[in-house]
Amino acid sequence: MTSAAFHVQQARRHLETGNAAQALADAEQGLAAHPRDASLQLVAAQGLMALERFTEAVAQLEALTAAAPETGEAWMRLGACRLHMGDMAGAVDALEHGVACAPDSFIARLQLAEALQAMDRTDDALVHFFRAVTTAQAKGRWLGDQTTAPDLRERVRRAMTIIDAGRHALFFNAITPLVEQHGADDLRRVAQALEGYLGLRPAGSPDPRQKPTFFYVPDLQPEPYFDRALFPWYAALEQAADAIRADLQQVLAAREGLQPFLDFSGGARKSDFLDNARDLDAAAWDGYFFYRHGEAYAEHLAACPATSAALAQVPLTRIDGHAPEVLFSLLSPGTVIKPHHGVTNSRVVTHLPLIVPPDCALEVGGVEHVWAEGRCVTFDDTFLHAAWNRSDRLRVVMILDTWHPRLREVEVQALTRLVETIGTFNTRAGVA
Incomplete structure (x- = not known):
């Protein structure tokens, strides 16, 4: 009997050369002898997806995730199928399972963020857009056009635009009530510190010995020791x-x-x-x-x-x-x-x-x-x-x-709210 691995190898070779029909045939031939082999089930689903037979692919992947719920790739492909079929809620459910199994899968996380955005779940989408981009960049990807696949470039640019606008709004909204109550002048240093954190203005200290690793508040007289x-x-x-x-x-x-x-x-x-x-x-x-x-x-x-x-x-x-x-x-x-x-x-x-x-x-x-x-x-x-x-x-x-x-008391209040908001967001986004 030919091994399951042989059929998987043959099917993947045909998928790489664009022969989806032959890839599916190889996978189905293997499944006839090895009906429970997860790798064959996955490659068969890939063949069905390449042939745009999404309903059949969904059935294949749903069976696989039911039998082996820890298989992150199956969940992610199921999510992609449901996206093609316009089932946003189903796609989100599958992709959430997928990234839970494989947290560093930044393309699947980007798909999840886009699906959440389409469902107007903007707060959740922002978290996943941010984590997708930071995960990719930590691996040397999505740092610019040279490190981004051509078919992803526009989607990554859009993700970055959403991240910049979303984090800006989220963090500034944390201190807006205090600004409205006390006036912008009293919160000037905190607002400038946040702008520095977001990369909207230089955030460095005038003293080269002072380099905060997280958050710098300007115009606090720099001194190593205090009176x-x-x-x-x-x-x-x-x-x-x-x-x-x-x-x-x-x-x-x-x-x-x-x-x-x-x-x-x-x-x-x-x-x-x-x-x-x-x-x-x-x-x-x-x-x-x-x-x-x-x-x-x-x-x-x-x-x-x-x-x-x-x-x-x-x-x-x-x-x-x-x-x-x-x-x-x-x-x-x-x-x-x-x-x-x-x-x-x-x-x-x-x-x-x-x-x-x-x-x-x-x-x-x-x-x-x-x-x-x-x-x-x-x-x-x-x-x-x-x-x-x-x-x-x-x-x-x-x-x-x-x-x-x-620091003045109102600045302490604002910084407390701001750091808690940043911390909550970063925790949700998996940022240490």
Whole structure:
């Protein structure tokens, strides 16, 4: 008996040369001997589609998806068939299944976005247009005419136009009520920051040391470190330093609840961020989190009552899904945190040093700062910054974030709404 793979190979060869009828005949001959072979069913459906026998192709593909619902290609071809037949709702259902099975299939996602747009589901369409284009561009495609197939160029241009207009409207609408209430002048910096984020104006800092990786608010005086007088809540936090340190000692004794500060699951390497002159494997930056990405760690707050009470007096940055970020930051002996930039200058980072051996320091914008136990320091982490523990003992500081002290309250409200809106959209679009 001739193998199923042989018939698939023959059929695909005929499809490539434009002989759809012979391709279908080869596939059907193979199916006579191997009726349940998914590859043969798929190539038979391709032959039917090439012959514009869409009703038969749909029947073939519906049978295949029912038997093997994890077959993304079958769902995507089913969606394409239904599009040809004018069944937009059916096409959307099939294509949604297809991209769920194969999220990086940017052409199928483009088809899904177009179908959603045709159904006036513009918000959903925008998400999929954006993800289709960003996925393709991450693979070196759709960067211009040279990297876009001729039959797709107009569709990709239209997708980009929809993306630009849709994101502009979505994000500006997040702050429009505040602009109408307070006036454009009060929200000028936020509006300009959004224009920079969308690529509508230059978004760089006048200080070359400062390079936010996500969002830059202009006209906030760039400075690596901030004057203590800007933070009236320092006093209460520093007065509680001994009690906070006692909480920390309980944490260190139990050694429970600690987790790596950095996430290497996306393929990043420890050596990209950390170094240890003695042994790279020993390099460690761990955290005992009270808040992370805006989520409270209730058990940790309860286990450290003095810390929890002190934090209640600090005006932490609060953005759903994003902030605050508060933790005991543990840097192992010999470990260096390599120079890097933070995400946005709209918020600043404070350290309350708790355990500081000799040969430990922070450097921001080329300016070195040696921590003093119990004395806060606040800096703008969008400046190139690094930290090190060159001692043979553990170093621990408490890290927390607050809004930039020179932002007005209405700007804080607008930035909160805006970052939440951008974050929600990016999450839906699969953007990290």
